[in-house]
Amino acid sequence: MAKQERAIRTRRAIVEAAGAVFDEHGYMSTTIAMVLERAEVTKGALYFHFPSKESLAQAVLNEQVPYGAVPPQSCKLQEIVDMTFVVGQRLLSNALLRGSVRLAVDQETPSGIDHGEPFRQWAERLTDLLELARERGELLPTVRPRETVELLVGCFTGIQLMARALTGRADLADRLSVMWAHMLPSIAVPGLLPRLDTRADRGERVLASLDERAAS
DSSP: OHHHHHHHHHHHHHHHHHHHHHHHHHHHHOOHHHHHHHHTOOHHHHHHHOSSHHHHHHHHHTTSGGGGOOOOOSSHHHHHHHHHHHHHHHHTTOHHHHHHHHHHHOTTSOTTSOTHHHHHHHHHHHHHHHHHHHHTTOBOTTOOHHHHHHHHHHHHHHHHHHHHHHHTTTTHHHHHHHHHHHHGGGTBOGGGGGGOOOOTTHHHHHHHHHHHHHHO
16 A cells, blocks of 8 residues: 555656646657656656656646536536636646646647547536536527537637736736636526626635635
8 A cells, every 4th residue: 555655646746747847848848857857756667657758748638627626616607617717727836737738739749649638628527517507597598518618618728828928827817807708698698697706816716715625
């Protein structure tokens, strides 16, 4: 059991280090030596978990969606809104998440790495929530959940890239608030709109509530 726990911790350290290095340097400029130095592990330990740089990059890509975890809400549209703000907030401080996002859009990442996996995972998770929202009467009858989700994921991706280029993502929350102000009237039933919280500090407040739950 102690060996297994050690192996889990080592793997996590490697993935987090790789995420940070991929974020800073991109796929092509990242070397295994950089990851080893950042993770402070041996080459043997790294190759035990990841036989190649490609497999390491794929592991980093697959870490993305769990960072969207938020407390369940009775209003599923609010839960979806919360996920976008929480990911936006976490991008400011979490190097592994940033590395995963960079790899997903990095055109130099080899074709053998599945760039599309995080997008598919996001689409599946958000479509499930939007289907629940429809069952609960939250959506306009014209909404097609899968199409709406793919538009949302594409908008979020572009907005965070623009915020990264212009402000180092410092204004990402404000941009997400604007995005939702434009999108929600075409998705939600009118009576629900005043109840949806899309203020720019929503991500901070949701993360604070998660911290309180963890502490208790």
